[in-house]
Amino acid sequence: MSMTRRSVIKAIATSGALLGLGVLSPRLAFAAWNEKAFRAKDQGTAMQELLGGEPQPSAEILLKAPDIAENGAVVPVTVSSTLSGVESISLFVEDNPTPLAVEFLLPPGTDADISTRIRMGKTSKITAVIKAEGKLYSAVKEVKVTIGGCGG
Amino acid sequence: MAEGIIKVKAKSMGEKTQVKMMAKHIMETGQRKDKTTGETIPALYLQELSVVHAGKVVFAANMSTPVSKNPYFSFTFLGGAEGEELLISWKENTGKSATEVAKIR
Numbered sequence: 001m002s003m004t005r006r007s008v009i010k011a012i013a014t015s016g017a018l019l020g021l022g023v024l025s026p027r028l029a030f031a032a033w034n035e036k037a038f039r040a041k042d043q044g045t046a047m048q049e050l051l052g053g054e055p056q057p058s059a060e061i062l063l064k065a066p067d068i069a070e071n072g073a074v075v076p077v078t079v080s081s082t083l084s085g086v087e088s089i090s091l092f093v094e095d096n097p098t099p100l101a102v103e104f105l106l107p108p109g110t111d112a113d114i115s116t117r118i119r120m121g122k123t124s125k126i127t128a129v130i131k132a133e134g135k136l137y138s139a140v141k142e143v144k145v146t147i148g149g150c151g152g
Numbered sequence: 153m154a155e156g157i158i159k160v161k162a163k164s165m166g167e168k169t170q171v172k173m174m175a176k177h178i179m180e181t182g183q184r185k186d187k188t189t190g191e192t193i194p195a196l197y198l199q200e201l202s203v204v205h206a207g208k209v210v211f212a213a214n215m216s217t218p219v220s221k222n223p224y225f226s227f228t229f230l231g232g233a234e235g236e237e238l239l240i241s242w243k244e245n246t247g248k249s250a251t252e253v254a255k256i257r
Contacts, residue, residue: 033199073220074220101215103213
């Protein structure tokens with residue numbers, strides 16, 4: 001890989017300066033990075049912190065992921081839904097050291113259909129939670145992992 | 153402009169635009185140990201990413217280390233035309249941030 005010593009060093013060098021100039025660091029997303037949720041070590045806490053409730057299972061969410069992932073470092077996941085008014089899609093990996101992987105914020109006009117790739121330390125359930133019109137819905141799929149993707 | 157880390161394929165498909173993007177980033181978990189020194193390698197990961205088209209946010213993600221190295225995302229939004237620009241902003245856990253520009257094709 002060519003990424004990269006240079007950019008890593010640059011990152012370390014510039015981060016100090018940027019932190020000092022808090023004004024310059026733009027607020028990118030419309031919901032800020034939720035530290036408590038992302039650092040939570042169990043899925044229930046992470047969901048509660050991020051979404052403030054427990055989702056109801058829904059057949060209107062399609063969670064696509066492989067049945068068996070040979071490489072836990074790269075597990076492709078696609079979430080789509082026919083629910084209307086989808087505001088966010090979040091992905092949790094129950095048995096990861098920190099279960100919350102990513103929260104997608106989808107403004108009106110953006111399809112409830114996203115793909116990404118996540119890490120899984122071991123065989124686990126993946127849960128996709130969708131917030132739509134203020135309510136929480138979920139879909140779950142178990143993915144068997146042959147080689148974990150979190151450790152060294 | 154500094155060398156970007158985001159590769160974008162944004163394709164206009166009639167009324168909608170399909171965006172596929174990959175950020176070149178190590179997404180270091182903070183759990184690995186350096187094999188020679190035995191010291192933990194500190195976490196270094198992208199935390200926030202957003203895509204703006206014509207002054208409006210069309211996609212945003214908050215993420216952490218369970219996202220794979222070189223994070224990949226795809227999504228589709230209503231609007232956008234060939235030749236128009238997308239502004240992609242990202243921020244690391246270190247506070248480092250940047251905005252990059254991509255054209256819809």
